[in-house]
Amino acid sequence: MRKYDLLIFDWDGTLVDSIDRIVQSVWMAAKICNLPQRDESAVKGIIGLAMPQAIKVLYPHLTEQAQIAHFLRVYAEHYLAFEETPSPFYPGVATTLELLRDQGYRLAVATGKTRRGLNLVMGGHGWTDFFDATRCADETASKPDPLMLNEILVQCDVEPAKAIMVGDSIFDLQMAEQAGIDAVAVSYGAQDSDRLQSCRFTLMIDRFEQLAIWLASGKC
Structure with a gap:
């Protein structure tokens, strides 16, 4: 048995x-949202968390819900664009x-x-x-x-x-x-x-x- x-x-x-696509999407969202870039190791360290929880780890000072929603929206747009060709x-x-x-x-x-x-x-x-x-x-x-x-x-x-x-x-x-x-x-x-x-x-x-x-x- x-x-x-x-x-x-x-x-x-x-x-x-898909790790590189996630990292690149986080970096793009940070740039567009005028947030400091986190290094690759830091971004890889949050992979597995839901994105709202991941943002709290990467940007604990970010508390405005409108800013968080903007980051999530930009991240999703970039990641889903990458995934038009599915990650292998x-x-x-x-x-x-x-x-x-x-x-x-x-x-x-x-x-x-x-x-x-x-x-x-x-x-x-x-x-x-x-x-x-x-x-x-x-x-x-x-x-x-x-x-x-x-x-x-x-x-x-x-x-x-x-x-x-x-x-x-x-x-x-x-x-x-x-x-x-x-x-x-x-x-x-x-x-x-x-x-x-x-x-x-x-x-x-x-x-x-x-x-x-x-x-x-x-x-x-």
Whole structure:
């Protein structure tokens, strides 16, 4: 009997190579909104959070709701323009996900993206109906709050012990711990392995295909 029934994935930096587009969109929004530029490391450090929470981290002095709304609007415009050509899957992601689905695993997405953004990129890949469940930050609580994971578990009728979260940020790993589910850390995304080491996880992978190999080995 295998240990997990439900595999839950972050999107940006875990399944698709979109990190540079996010960084560039934040920089463009900061420029247009006359805000100081944050370095690449700082911007990568907020990837995974919902954008309203990310802005609070990058610009804690920004409290006017009109200014925040302007930043969010400009960011979204630039990012969605980039995504007219969908961010590519990382090597091995598409074939591995198809293999896992064929093996009977249920698959879900828990992302800091908006529903509009996720639907756009999933549709661009022809994967609108690929996953059993998806949750976005604008329809639930932002990571690392475990609410979106709890909602996916309820929707899929799966106990926490039978699910695992796969993500590239500390927010993914913290969310999984708070939800009481295991986690796989991804070292090739937004946050490097040194930062991820501060959190609890069961496995760290450097290539997406390693997930399927590990699940098939019975060592999990």
